[in-house]
Amino acid sequence: MAELRKDPVSGNWCVVGYTIIKRSSLGICPFCPGNENLTPPTIKEIKNEDGTWAVRCFPASNPIFIIEAQENKRGEGIYDKMDNVGAHEIIVENPNHSKTMSGFTEKEFRYIVDLYSDRIADLKKDRRLKYILVFKNHGELAGSYIFHPHSHVLATPIIPQRLELELYNSHIHYAKKDRCLLCDIISQELRQNKRVVSINNNFLAFCPFASRFPFEVWILPRYHSADFESLTEEEKKIDFINILASIMKRIERLTNAYTIVIHTSPNMKKTPWQEDDITVDDYFHWHIEILPRDLRYSKYKREDEFYVIPTTPEESASMLRSERV
Numbered sequence: 001m002a003e004l005r006k007d008p009v010s011g012n013w014c015v016v017g018y019t020i021i022k023r024s025s026l027g028i029c030p031f032c033p034g035n036e037n038l039t040p041p042t043i044k045e046i047k048n049e050d051g052t053w054a055v056r057c058f059p060a061s062n063p064i065f066i067i068e069a070q071e072n073k074r075g076e077g078i079y080d081k082m083d084n085v086g087a088h089e090i091i092v093e094n095p096n097h098s099k100t101m102s103g104f105t106e107k108e109f110r111y112i113v114d115l116y117s118d119r120i121a122d123l124k125k126d127r128r129l130k131y132i133l134v135f136k137n138h139g140e141l142a143g144s145y146i147f148h149p150h151s152h153v154l155a156t157p158i159i160p161q162r163l164e165l166e167l168y169n170s171h172i173h174y175a176k177k178d179r180c181l182l183c184d185i186i187s188q189e190l191r192q193n194k195r196v197v198s199i200n201n202n203f204l205a206f207c208p209f210a211s212r213f214p215f216e217v218w219i220l221p222r223y224h225s226a227d228f229e230s231l232t233e234e235e236k237k238i239d240f241i242n243i244l245a246s247i248m249k250r251i252e253r254l255t256n257a258y259t260i261v262i263h264t265s266p267n268m269k270k271t272p273w274q275e276d277d278i279t280v281d282d283y284f285h286w287h288i289e290i291l292p293r294d295l296r297y298s299k300y301k302r303e304d305e306f307y308v309i310p311t312t313p314e315e316s317a318s319m320l321r322s323e324r325v
Ligand SMILES: [Zn+2]
Pocket: 029, 030, 031, 032, 033, 096, 097, 148
């Protein structure tokens, strides 16, 4: 039985006792059209004109977080733990088994973006849940065992630590300067123009100053916005899809394993450590992080939380820019 445990020293929550089932040995893909009976029933799907599904979402058959559970917060002396209440859904991004993101059409990206937004907005309604994490792993080196293109949606009863750090630092910056941290970073990146990979009217893609991985890219709106799911305006959505499509073509030329994660605002307007009345809508700025994990090119080491990479973000940005797409 899996449970959530908090390390009181680092403040980090872990899921312990979860069994990873590698299903690649089954020889039949549960995500391919025609095999829908091998997965739990559909929660939501978007259909093509011919009535077949274009994207499909259903509960994970081996969920890390379980919707029926209760938090059941409890202590064990100095330690805190709780049940793994939450949700874990799978989004099959495309009916085609071997298509990867670099091959998706604008329309196919649009279906994915719409389904991501739908699931985030829907799961945010459950007040027990504190964060909705949408991510995808591509390639075995990034920990994906089913090749068919898919994403995970995790709704968690805690804020993941990386998000907590981002919220914390964004809040401090805003409280001190009355400005959003990522809005400030955008202005500087545009001014310096050393790490920018791609730009259009509404979106910017750049390699972050202290990248953890070679070819790490963040994509973010150039206007201030805290929630991914508020991306509804047609012109902005098209700009987002165009920049994402162009970045994924470049990324897949240079690496064959990556993680993509959406960082959107948490399900609360104020974080527990805040004592002022600033809201996360003011200080948090949504973005997606693309983290290549291809060991052939990225001989990164992770030693005691220090990431060591051979390529500078300035070199990564220049290589990504020079890929013709
Ligand atoms: Zn398949």
